[in-house]
Amino acid sequence: MFWADRLGHDIEQKFQEKIKSGRPLIIRDEKTASGRVHVGSLRGVAIHGLLSEILSERNINNTYLFEINDHDPMDDIPATLDRKTYEPYLGKPLNTVPSPDGVAVNFAEYYAAEFIGVIKELGFSPEFYRVSDLYRSGKFNEAIRLALEHAEEIGKINREVSGSERSADRLPINVVCEQCGKVSTTVATSFDGERVSYTCKDVAFTNGCGYQGTVSPFNGRAKLPWKVEWAAKFKILDVDIEGAGKDHSTRGGSRQVAEAISRRVFNHEPPFNIPYEFFNIGGKKMSSSKGRGSSSREVADVFPPELVRLLLLQREPQRVIDFNPEGDTVPLLYDAYDSYAEKYFADRATQNQLSDFSRTFFLMHRPSDRPLLSAHFLPRFSYITYLVQMPHISITAHVEKEKGSTLTIEDVQEIELRETYARRWLDTYAPPEYQFFLQQTLPQAAKNFSTEQKTALKKVLEKIMSFGADSISGLELHTALHDIKNEMGIHPKDFFSAIYISFLDRASGPKAGWFLSVLDRDFVVQRLKEASV
Ligand SMILES: [Zn+2]
Structure with missing residues (x-):
C-alpha cells in the first residue's frame, strides 16, 4: 500500500469515534514567516495536504489548518535585506516589522504571500490563519493563565524531558515591552493573577531597553515560549493530526516536550504525530552563480506542480529526500515520473485495480488535474532539453518520429509543457553537461x-x-x-x-x-x- 494510504487507514482506525460524530478531524501545520521559505519546508505542507486529500477521498470530514506564524520575534535578518534598516526591529514580533516592499501589511505577510501562492499552486487547500489573530482575540488567554500558574511544572518538564535548565525565577511568558515593542527581550518574574512584572534585558541577538513594568499578558500583549505555545495550539485548535520534522521529533526533542506540556499542563491529549525526515539540497552550495536560490518559489517555478509533488511525496516520510536542482536529479525525476505514468496508463487501459505504483502517479497530480489524466506519449525530458537548444528544428516533428505515430492533442500539450520547463531549467539550474551550443563554424x-x-x-x-x-x-x-x-x-x-x-x-x-x-x-x-x- 502507498504510504499515505496506509497512514489514512491507520488514522481512520484511530479516530473512529470522532469520525462517527461527524466532527472534522483537524490536521495542522505551520511556518514562521521570517523570510523566503526554503523548498524543504514544503515537505510538511505536502504530507499534511496529501493526507487531507486521502481522508476526503475516504469521505472523512477533515480540516487542514495552516498557520502563518507572524507573532514570533524577528531573530535574524534575511541576507537579501539591508541590515542597518532592519536591525532596530530584531526582537520584535514579525507582524510589527515593516514589509520589505512597503506594500504588504507587514514583514510576515510579505513572505507568507509568496509561500501561500506556492502551496495553492501545488493543489493543496488548507485554511490559512495567523497566530497573532488567535492571541489578539483572546484564544490564548486560558493557556497563558494555565502556563503562568504551572510555571514550576513546565520547568520540571523541560528538565525531565529535554534536560534543559530554564531559570527558575523566570515565568514561561514573553510580554511585548511597552517601551521598545520587543518580545524577545522581556523576562517575566511574577504574576498576580492579572498582570506580570517584567524587565527588558539584552539577549544574544539584540539589546533590551532596560524598561521595568507590569502589564497584562492577555489579548495579544505577550507570547508563550515556543514549546509551550506549540502545546497550547494542540489544545486551542483541538488538533488531531500534526507531523513534525525529524529535528523536532527526536527523543527529548521539542515535540516530546510539547506533548508532555499538553498532557500535564493543559490536560489535553496531543495529536497523532507523523515524524518526517530531512529534505536535503545537495550538490554545490545553492544560490550560486546564476543567483538562484533554493526557496520554494524558485524551485516551484522550474517544475510543473505534479513534479514538485512527486519530489516531495514519492518517498515515505521516514526517508530522507536528496535533491539537487543543479544536477542529474531533475532529468531523473522526470524519468521517474514517466515510469509511474506508463504503469498508470497501462493499468487504466486494462482496467486493473491501480497498483501502488499507479496510485502514486494518480496522487502526485493535483485533485483538480486527476480527472484529466489520459494516456499519451511522454518524450524524455533529457531529449527535450537538447531539442530546445538546437536551432531551426521542429520539436513536435522529431518527437512524432520518436513516437512512430501521429501525435495526439495530449501529446502536443505534453511536449509544449516539457519545452517550457526544459527552457526554464536550462536558464536557471541546469549544469553545463546539459547545455549545448551548436557551433556555427568548425571549432x-x-x-x-x-x-x-x-x-x-x-x-x-x-x-x-x-x-x-x-x-x-x-x-x-x-x-x-x-x-x-x-x-x-x-x-x-x-x-x-x-x-x-x-x-x-x-x-x-x-x-x-x-x-x-x-x-x-x-x-x-x-x-x-x-x-x-
Ligand atoms: Zn524594551
Missing part, C-alpha cells in the same frame, strides 16, 4: 583530429549521404554509428568525441545518433566534410 579543436578520427567521420558522412535527401532516424543513425565504430575498431571515446567536438566544441554530449538526426541534414553534411579532411 579549432577539430584541427587536431587523428587520421583514424577523420576516416571515421568520413564513414559517418557516407552513411548519411547514402540516405539521399531522406531524413535518417535517430535509431538508424545510432545503429550505424555503432557499426562504424565496431568495424573500424576505433576507441569509442576517440570516435564520439570527434563528433561532439565537430558540432559542439566539447568532448561529450547527448546520444550521438539522435543528436545528429535532429540537426539540419545539409548542415551536418557540410560540417562532416570540413571536419574529415
Whole structure:
C-alpha cells in the first residue's frame, strides 16, 4: 500500500469515534514567516495536504489548518535585506516589522504571500490563519493563565524531558515591552493573577531597553515560549493530526516536550504525530552563480506542480529526500515520473485495480488535474532539453518520429509543457553537461583530429549521404554509428568525441545518433566534410 494510504487507514482506525460524530478531524501545520521559505519546508505542507486529500477521498470530514506564524520575534535578518534598516526591529514580533516592499501589511505577510501562492499552486487547500489573530482575540488567554500558574511544572518538564535548565525565577511568558515593542527581550518574574512584572534585558541577538513594568499578558500583549505555545495550539485548535520534522521529533526533542506540556499542563491529549525526515539540497552550495536560490518559489517555478509533488511525496516520510536542482536529479525525476505514468496508463487501459505504483502517479497530480489524466506519449525530458537548444528544428516533428505515430492533442500539450520547463531549467539550474551550443563554424579543436578520427567521420558522412535527401532516424543513425565504430575498431571515446567536438566544441554530449538526426541534414553534411579532411 502507498504510504499515505496506509497512514489514512491507520488514522481512520484511530479516530473512529470522532469520525462517527461527524466532527472534522483537524490536521495542522505551520511556518514562521521570517523570510523566503526554503523548498524543504514544503515537505510538511505536502504530507499534511496529501493526507487531507486521502481522508476526503475516504469521505472523512477533515480540516487542514495552516498557520502563518507572524507573532514570533524577528531573530535574524534575511541576507537579501539591508541590515542597518532592519536591525532596530530584531526582537520584535514579525507582524510589527515593516514589509520589505512597503506594500504588504507587514514583514510576515510579505513572505507568507509568496509561500501561500506556492502551496495553492501545488493543489493543496488548507485554511490559512495567523497566530497573532488567535492571541489578539483572546484564544490564548486560558493557556497563558494555565502556563503562568504551572510555571514550576513546565520547568520540571523541560528538565525531565529535554534536560534543559530554564531559570527558575523566570515565568514561561514573553510580554511585548511597552517601551521598545520587543518580545524577545522581556523576562517575566511574577504574576498576580492579572498582570506580570517584567524587565527588558539584552539577549544574544539584540539589546533590551532596560524598561521595568507590569502589564497584562492577555489579548495579544505577550507570547508563550515556543514549546509551550506549540502545546497550547494542540489544545486551542483541538488538533488531531500534526507531523513534525525529524529535528523536532527526536527523543527529548521539542515535540516530546510539547506533548508532555499538553498532557500535564493543559490536560489535553496531543495529536497523532507523523515524524518526517530531512529534505536535503545537495550538490554545490545553492544560490550560486546564476543567483538562484533554493526557496520554494524558485524551485516551484522550474517544475510543473505534479513534479514538485512527486519530489516531495514519492518517498515515505521516514526517508530522507536528496535533491539537487543543479544536477542529474531533475532529468531523473522526470524519468521517474514517466515510469509511474506508463504503469498508470497501462493499468487504466486494462482496467486493473491501480497498483501502488499507479496510485502514486494518480496522487502526485493535483485533485483538480486527476480527472484529466489520459494516456499519451511522454518524450524524455533529457531529449527535450537538447531539442530546445538546437536551432531551426521542429520539436513536435522529431518527437512524432520518436513516437512512430501521429501525435495526439495530449501529446502536443505534453511536449509544449516539457519545452517550457526544459527552457526554464536550462536558464536557471541546469549544469553545463546539459547545455549545448551548436557551433556555427568548425571549432579549432577539430584541427587536431587523428587520421583514424577523420576516416571515421568520413564513414559517418557516407552513411548519411547514402540516405539521399531522406531524413535518417535517430535509431538508424545510432545503429550505424555503432557499426562504424565496431568495424573500424576505433576507441569509442576517440570516435564520439570527434563528433561532439565537430558540432559542439566539447568532448561529450547527448546520444550521438539522435543528436545528429535532429540537426539540419545539409548542415551536418557540410560540417562532416570540413571536419574529415
Ligand atoms: Zn524594551
